[in-house]
Amino acid sequence: MRLSYLGIFHTVIGVVAIIAAFVSLIKNAKIDLGKLAGKIYFYCTLVASLTALGLSSIKGVNPGHILALFIVVLISAAYFLYWKKPGNNRPRFVENFFLSFSFFLSLIPTVNETFTRVPVGHPLANGPKDPLIAKTLLLLLLLFVVGSILQFRKQRKINRSPDFS
Template sequence: MPEITMFGWFHTIIGIVALLSGVYSLINYRVIRFTDTTGKIYLICTLLAAASALALYNATGEFNKAHILAILTLGALGVGRLAETTHLFRQFSGYVQAISYTATFLFHMIPAITDGLMRLPVSDPIVKDVEDPLLKQFYLAFLISYLVVLTLQLLWLRKKEKAA
């Protein structure tokens, strides 16, 4: 795997900031919202990470699954923002927002773990091939985690809706 460039470091650092602020938002607010400071940080950093992933594609000329995830992330950000700021989805807006914004978290984790395990430790990376079964186990764990977190969010939103 080639050395990481300065732009690659920017992409990596902004992605880490996004993930940390996203975890904080999910733990403290149960959902990611642009109206919360950490939610705003998460969403802006996620937008920058996805856009920079596509810019990295332009720089390398290689289009791969991580770039597809970046496009899905941008789409989910757009749908989530629409749900948060309009009544397009009517009474389902909160649910659409949660599904969309939380999906971006899943979309972050897949390339993050792949890149991390293929680069670290620098002298002998843990994974040498994107088809490594260890990566597939992480992907499955992330998918299950997403479904659990999303289910908890949707139940919380429903309970909040009934209380209102």
């Protein structure tokens, strides 16, 4: 199946967002909107989610569109918390969770589309219900849960530090 120009643009922007998220998570243990990688993640995810609304193999609204809109809500709320509630405080827990959750949700269609298209001619999976996709998403869910717990613990430590007062 060939990609449209919108599909190619969406894919490139989405890959940039995923790379930026990984860079931010590795460097900062969170997607930090105050750093370049976090800003790139935010803007590229916003564009990728909005362009996803124009992509569909079936007519009408589908679960992918709902997922894209939900991701926009999550990153927008995180952005609001970052700019309106500065500092290391309770809103950071929610901001961190929203950004990490948006990243996890972004990986769901990414895994599905990648595994059902690559390598060209002999894809790794036959469709969304393929066991390889399910196992990969389960692994990503476990990583998300563990990562969220670690982020929560790190943020709690930051909030309790004397420098925060």
